[in-house]
Amino acid sequence: MLKQLWTIVLDLVYPPKCPGCRGGVDVHGSWCGACLGRVLAPREISVHLHRLHHLDFCLTVCDYSGGVKRVIHDMKFRQAKKYACHLEGLLEMGVAPGRILSPELVIPVPLHAERLKERGYNQNDLIFKGWAKRQGLMWCSDNLVRTRPTQPQWELKLSERRKNIKDAFVVTRPDDVFGRSILLVDDIITSGTTMDECARTLKKSGARTVCGLTLASGAPN
Numbered sequence: 001m002l003k004q005l006w007t008i009v010l011d012l013v014y015p016p017k018c019p020g021c022r023g024g025v026d027v028h029g030s031w032c033g034a035c036l037g038r039v040l041a042p043r044e045i046s047v048h049l050h051r052l053h054h055l056d057f058c059l060t061v062c063d064y065s066g067g068v069k070r071v072i073h074d075m076k077f078r079q080a081k082k083y084a085c086h087l088e089g090l091l092e093m094g095v096a097p098g099r100i101l102s103p104e105l106v107i108p109v110p111l112h113a114e115r116l117k118e119r120g121y122n123q124n125d126l127i128f129k130g131w132a133k134r135q136g137l138m139w140c141s142d143n144l145v146r147t148r149p150t151q152p153q154w155e156l157k158l159s160e161r162r163k164n165i166k167d168a169f170v171v172t173r174p175d176d177v178f179g180r181s182i183l184l185v186d187d188i189i190t191s192g193t194t195m196d197e198c199a200r201t202l203k204k205s206g207a208r209t210v211c212g213l214t215l216a217s218g219a220p221n
């Protein structure tokens with residue numbers, strides 16, 4: 001009863017809005033139909049086409065455009081943590097049951113400690129952790145670590161991206177990934193070089209399979 005009252009008061013003070021067009025919606029965390037239709041585009045990202053040699057399979061949920069692009073940007077650079085529920089909702093809708101083959105661990109692509117300190121959070125934790133737990137999957141955000149700061153990949157050409165990210169990650173507890181099937185999660189995929197380097201690092205520590213899931217993709221397929 002108290003909770004319902006609180007929700008009514010909250011809705012009056014902060015009416016639920018679509019993060020894409022800022023139009024009114026029924027429930028906090030949802031998108032309007034028009035914006036949802038524009039952004040939701042679940043599909044497989046071809047690891048062969050992108051020449052990713054270590055990632056076994058990769059799925060994405062949205063196009064990196066319109067409302068999703070702005071929301072991810074604001075979460076990363078303007079402290080807009082409030083959008084996490086909107087992005088988590090896209091995962092709920094975009095990842096069909098059974099599409100992700102029962103991974104034993106879900107591991108987010110890590111930030112370097114300096115970036116984490118500066119931002120205060122890893123946006124991947126906010127986007128994926130609640131979703132993973134609701135799927136009954138084990139979340140592990142402290143085993144794969146970024147050992148050095150790297151230049152943002154989008155500033156670089158493809159050949160420079162591979163060099164930039166090479167050997168930038170380490171697994172701190174190899175026993176925990178040995179023989180395991182891993183789901184690696186990240187907010188955006190473009191060339192896939194960062195995720196592939198993470199997959200290489202995990203497999204070097206004995207991971208059996210590494211599949212990827214990203215919220216958005218800037219790549220055509």
Ligand SMILES: [Zn+2]
Pocket residue numbers: 018019020021022023031032033034035036
């Ligand atoms: Zn909208």
